[in-house]
Amino acid sequence: MQPRRTARELALLSLSQLSGNKEKVASQQMSNLIMAAIRTLTSEVRETLEVAAAEVQRGSDRLLTSETRASDVSSAKAMLSDAIELTQAAINRLGTAVELPEFVQMANQHEVRAYALEILSTVNSKRTEIDDLLTEAMVDWQLNRLPKIDRDILRIAVGEIMFLGVPDSPAINEAVELAKKYSDEEGRKFINGVLRRVTEKLKTKSRT
Incomplete structure (x- = not known):
């Protein structure tokens, strides 16, 4: 994997977790960036699963209260389909969180850290x-x-x-x-x- 692509992904996932202070951003270690990225992914997974669970509940409630009207059944199926898609998205992001330390280790760490911090500093400033x-x-x-x-x-x-x-x-x-x-x-x-x-x-x- 190209170091800059890895750095870009690392910056994306850690952007919302790190301080906007330029000096603090520049002092971040690779381990801090990885942990920030994992926190972002974990948060995304949790939020996505919560929405998926709500969709499942809504679909279930719609089926339970339905008198087998076609519109109600169709609506419930759509809700359950949305929930399945959301759950799949959460699983994919969880998989990324597991892979993140590995693909960072495969890249040139100095170059990855340097460009990730350059992106973070630029976007913040x-x-x-x-x-x-x-x-x-x-x-x-x-x-x-x-x-x-x-x-x-x-x-x-x-x-x-x-x-x-x-x-x-x-x-x-x-x-x-x-x-x-x-x-x-x-x-x-x-x-x-x-x-x-x-x-x-x-x-x-x-x-x-």
């Missing part, structure tokens, strides 16, 4: 500029309404494009790969569309 650009690029949507993981994928990609010298296409492709792993199909398409509008806006600004 340039948060206002990054969020302003993302807000401009969104159509009929608000950044704070996005799932946390989708929001952080967008922030990392924009931070890399604006401040870390990563070309548009590779940055978007890497963000989409992260979305495939940590978001859903709708989130992946949304992230791809927003980032393409971001790059168009940046090109327009550079010409003026």
Whole structure:
């Protein structure tokens, strides 16, 4: 696995867990980054399973109170189907948590830590500029309404494009790969569309 891809994933998973203080971010050890990433995944798994359990309960209640009306049965099946998908997503994220220390060990640790911290420092210190650009690029949507993981994928990609010298296409492709792993199909398409509008806006600004 490429060190930068590993670093990007590590930054994504630890972003919400670490202090925004630049000096504190720069002093983080690899073990701290891994633990922060595992805490994020554990939290995501717990929240997803809670939602799945609620969907199962709603579907069960709908079936129990139904008088076998087709609409009620169909609704209950949809709820149970959603619950199964959510449970599968939770299992996938739990699997990632188990694999995380292994794939970090396989990479060049110094390079992984250095780039992960560079991403974290950039996103934290340039948060206002990054969020302003993302807000401009969104159509009929608000950044704070996005799932946390989708929001952080967008922030990392924009931070890399604006401040870390990563070309548009590779940055978007890497963000989409992260979305495939940590978001859903709708989130992946949304992230791809927003980032393409971001790059168009940046090109327009550079010409003026």
